[in-house]
Amino acid sequence: MMKGVHFPLSIVATLALATFLVSASDPSPLQDFCVAINNTESAVFVNGKFCKDPKLATANDFFFSGLRIPGNTSNPVGSFVTPANVEQIAGLNTLGISLARIDFAPNGLNPPHTHPRGTEFLIVLEGTLYVGFVTSNGDNNRLFTKVLNKGDVFVFPVGLIHFQLNVGHVNALAVAGLSSQNPGVITIAKAVFGSNPSINPDVLAKAFQVDDKEVEYLQKQFWYNNN
Template sequence: MKGVHFLISTLAILASATFLVSASDPSPLQDFCVALNDNKSAGGYFGANAVFVNGKFCKDPKLVNANDFFFSGLQNPRNTQNPLGSNVTTVNVDQIAGLNTLGISLTRIDFAPNGLNPPHTHPRASEFLVVLEGTLYVGFVTSNGDGNRLFTKVLNKGDVFVFPIGLIHFQLNVGHVNAVAFAGLSSQNPGVITIANAVFGSKPPINPDVLAKAFQVDGNVVDYLQKQFWYDNN
């Protein structure tokens, strides 16, 4: 009998866990939930009781207008005169409040010749990249369990490449002229973790002994890397 009770309890826990996982990213239950950063500006019938969805308060639908779904400026090239030779223009829920709960966002990436969008991950989104101008060498690395395999491709104008969620990926301009790409992401706020910046530029710094052992290098190498300025192109 104890075994039966244990089995029932275990199944109940698993069922609850499955429900919680499914409920963590629900589909919208309304046409839109235009984001607000605080409930004081929610207005209308919401006021202090404004609904909080995906980290944002919902604007009173009666006060929503077309500008809540609008962004202008992606036609303009960004300055790529920096150590990486690239610049990322992000359009997520912070730029378009109407993206809240919709699960999508967009970026424009400008590259100087030999410009690099360095190895990074998006913890909450898959990405598809479309090349508008130029030639890019792109790739991603699979997880440890899949042997850290590298998938790469040279892309030209009009080509598309997909980066699976959470995997380290990069883009390098291998042409002799400027390059431009647009990327769509499957999250309103995909996040970005640039590997070098996170590992060697964290605040406060990671203990050098940890990094020296992890990378199997002399501590002086880690000390040198931690003293560098790690540029953020976002």
């Protein structure tokens, strides 16, 4: 478990400013799908959240203390993500932004993943991270990478596969700002090999050009979800 890290005021101010400069992108979907329904009595999920009467709002609707708590990195990937989106901060509804704290053990990895509904703005608060993202097929899947040190910033464009790896010998800490109140996350390995129900091994064997047995082995593994 990582010990608490005090955020320098200048870093917090920079992050706050940069986050609010990100264009709100939430006219687009805020969830994986929203099936239309004619009978509103059976309606449960909406593209966003219902709003309370503004007169009933309190300061607690805009407050979350969870980012001060270090995440437990004692897991298979050695990292832990603490989100601060609309699920934790009700007052973020309709504002188009969210945050996340990412703790890393030495050699800890935030595995390749995407945020289907948000661009990510990452700032390193402690340690050294090797980060990168891959462009789409139309751009020949180019890989952009960078080694980030304390105070450095990197941007992961919306929807693109990206990752962060702690290449230092001590714990690392980063905070991410995202341009959606509910950016979503798809961890690639878990989604492909740990889907429920499982994808037909013949499909994955042909896609990855490997033997069916290798696919079946991977599908039997426990794919940790740290997001």
